[in-house]
Amino acid sequence: MVSTSERTFGQRYTKGRDLVEYLKLVTTYAPTETAIQPANLTTLLNSIDAANSEVGAAKSTLQTERDERIVMFKNSTTGLITRCAQIRDYIASFHTQGKKALDFKKVQKIVMLMRGIRLSKKPPVKEGGKKSVSTSERSYGSMLQAGKDVLEVIKTIAGYAPSNTEITVANFTTMLAAIDAKNSSVAAMQETYDNKVETRASLYNDLSGRITKVKAALASQYGKQSNEYKDSVKY
Numbered sequence: 001m002v003s004t005s006e007r008t009f010g011q012r013y014t015k016g017r018d019l020v021e022y023l024k025l026v027t028t029y030a031p032t033e034t035a036i037q038p039a040n041l042t043t044l045l046n047s048i049d050a051a052n053s054e055v056g057a058a059k060s061t062l063q064t065e066r067d068e069r070i071v072m073f074k075n076s077t078t079g080l081i082t083r084c085a086q087i088r089d090y091i092a093s094f095h096t097q098g099k100k101a102l103d104f105k106k107v108q109k110i111v112m113l114m115r116g117i118r119l120s121k122k123p124p125v126k127e128g129g130k131k132s133v134s135t136s137e138r139s140y141g142s143m144l145q146a147g148k149d150v151l152e153v154i155k156t157i158a159g160y161a162p163s164n165t166e167i168t169v170a171n172f173t174t175m176l177a178a179i180d181a182k183n184s185s186v187a188a189m190q191e192t193y194d195n196k197v198e199t200r201a202s203l204y205n206d207l208s209g210r211i212t213k214v215k216a217a218l219a220s221q222y223g224k225q226s227n228e229y230k231d232s233v234k235y
Helices: 004-025 038-074 080-094 102-115 135-155 169-222 227-232
Strands: none
Touching: 004 038, 004 169, 004 227, 038 080, 038 135, 038 169, 080 102, 080 135, 080 169, 102 135, 135 169, 169 227
């Protein structure tokens, strides 16, 4: 679904195109500043059209990365929380003290902490010129650190040799490394998206400034009571 803000960007772009078509009809329009001549406005609008597409593509890529990442954390059969719970249960099954074992209690506490961490599926909304700051990213970092804490526990347990190969020290280490890499990938995609949005914001600011100058040029050339000026106000 297209966001309200994206529709707004589309509307502003369309109005800019409409203004250019209107100016082409005002055959005697002759601004001093070349930037507000129809041909140069068209060049800017072409750049905006490309920027809109780039923002959409970057946002889609970022969402895909985030969708893949949340599966790595929360999938009911293969996610990090599930693996940590399986590690906890294995400790209880083979440790002489069972659920009273200190190592069981350590992992149980971490699992409970992980289940209380809220992870967002959606990328941070970014439509202006400032970089996104997301508390959800800190949550993903906290979840990964919790997994690493579990790893440190099982590294010290004598006789830790589960039949479930997914929770061996070696394979759990590999899993955490993959999640760490995915976090880095998401961060890189977020940076790309933020930069695309910033570039687009700059172009739209340029467009806004030029439209203001177009109207001022029409007012100067034809007067504010002229049809040439009055018709331009709607754009």
